[in-house]
Amino acid sequence: MTLQSLFPHPIIQGPMAGGCTTPALIAAVSNAGGLGSMACSLLAPDAIRRQVADTRQLTDKPFMLNFFVQDPPHPSAEEVARAVKLLKPVWSSLGWSELALPFKWCEDFAAQFAVLLELKPAVASFTFGILSAAQVQQLHAAGIYVIGTATRVDEALAWQNVGADAVIASGTEAGGHRGTFIGDQRDATLDALALLKAVVAExxxxxxxxxxxxxxxxxxxxxxxxxxxxxMGTAFLVTDEAGIHPAYKHRLQIAGNAPTRLTRAFSGRYARGLVNRFMEQMEAVEDQLPPYPVQNALTGPIRFEAAKRGDTELMSLWCGTGVARARRMCAAKLVETLVAEMAGHRSIN
Ligand SMILES: Cc1cc2nc3c(=O)[nH]c(=O)nc-3n(C[C@H](O)[C@H](O)[C@H](O)COP(=O)(O)O)c2cc1C
Known part of the structure; x- marks a missing residue:
């Protein structure tokens, strides 16, 4: 199986966790000849089954499931208490006297992996970590095309070594989380063009x-x-079918020259989004926050409440540096537009 044989246009709608990638979005992209993808990292096994079934009602074309490769964390009570205290300026601004603690820190990746083997999508992609060669073989035995995410050349080589079929070279401009799994996230500094050239060469x-x-x-x-x-993530985030909060979509549409930056304030892992009050308020203590997924789970109720109130200053407004060029339309129209533009464009190389 080759990548080109799976979908006619070389355009993947990036997985975007947090309810962005609705069955309607995924199916619209795949039906238009791109590859739609579903962010499964924050979904329990039954929710993954349901969303895949809903998507299969809307398309018989290939689509991709995406996961965070992660082990459940075991933070100490002191670590959690310290993190809650660091977040106090934010949660107390909501009028709360305490921050409710989550029931669990993250979904169980082993259980998600079992569901992936059961559902057998055409393609699966992974970020935040790397699979073993044995896990890749299990996916291949189920007929699944395997894609890893790399933010550095050695990560791309590592994915190739475990048998991945393709690798995503994710530059620093990209919206959402950095997938870095080798070394310090701050050391993965190559932009998309530099990383692409370096990875292609290796x-x-x-x-x-x-x-x-x-x-x-x-x-x-x-x-x-x-x-x-x-x-492409940000370009699809403003399409009609993307399932994000309307106030968040509006902020993206009016972003203009508003700055984006990488922050670990929301989740404990560096991610790119529009600068807002949450990011600014936490900036001074960013280095002291616990790693993903603990910080992510702790800020969950804050972001949930902010969404209820429509307050974009306390939501995570993930997007890439290209946000000012995002165009609101339906997803099928975006794929069609991109394909037409590709044909019309003459490279100056
Ligand atoms: C809101 C948002 C959520 C994202 N969530 C995920 C995710 O769950 N898994 C993943 O592999 N990539 C995730 N990404 C990265 C995108 O799939 C894509 O690689 C990235 O957005 C490309 O850069 P661009 O935003 O400049 O187009 C996310 C990006 C955004 C903007």
């Missing part, structure tokens, strides 16, 4: 470029640099 498997791809001309440029396909 690996033999297909490379998918991600980060600041907003138009068909951008897609064509990445293909000219050796990418087999592109993965």
């Amino acid at each position: 690996v033999t498997i297909p490379v998918i470029s991600a980060g600041n791809i907003m138009t068909g001309a951008d897609v064509r440029d990445r293909l000219n640099l050796g990418a087999a396909a592109v993965q």
Whole structure:
């Protein structure tokens, strides 16, 4: 099975956790000839089964399931208490006298992996960590095409070594979380073009470029640099079918030159989004926060309450540096537009 044989247009709608990737979005992209993808990391096994069934009602084309490779954390009571205290300026601003603690820190990846083998989507992708060669073989035995995420060249080589079929080269411009799993997240500093060129030079498997791809001309440029396909997140985040809060979508549409930056304030892992009050209030203590998923689970009730109130200053407004170029339309129209632009674009290389 080759990447090109799975979907006609070299455009992947990036997985986006937090309810963004609705069955309607995934199916619209796959039906239009791209590859739709479902972010499964925050979903329990039954929710994954339900969303896959709903998506299969809407398309018979291939789509991708995406997961965070992670082990359950075991923070000490002191670590949790310290993190809650560091967050106090934010949760007390909501009028709360305490922060409710979560029932669990994250979903069980082993259980999600079992569901993945059971559901057998055409494609699965992974981030935040790496599978073992044995896990990749299990996926292959189930007929699943395996894609890893890399933010550095050695991560791309590591995915190739465990038998991945393709690798996503995710530059620093990309919206949402950095997938870094080798070394300090702050050391994965290559932008999308530099990373693409470096990874293409080192690996033999297909490379998918991600980060600041907003138009068909951008897609064509990445293909000219050796990418087999592109993965786009922010561009799809403003489409009609993306399941984000309307106030968040509106902030993206009016972003203009509003700055984005990487922060670990919301989740404990560096992620890119529009700068807002939450990020600014936590900036001074960012280095002291517990790692993902503990910080992510602790800030869950704050973000949930902010969404209820429509307060974008306390939501995580994940998006990439290309947000000013995002165009509101339906997802099928976006794929069609990108394909038309790709055909019309003449490379200057
Ligand atoms: C809101 C949001 C959530 C994301 N969640 C995930 C995720 O769950 N898994 C993943 O592999 N990538 C995730 N990403 C990364 C995207 O799939 C994609 O690679 C990235 O957005 C590409 O960069 P761009 O935003 O500049 O297009 C997310 C991105 C955004 C904006």
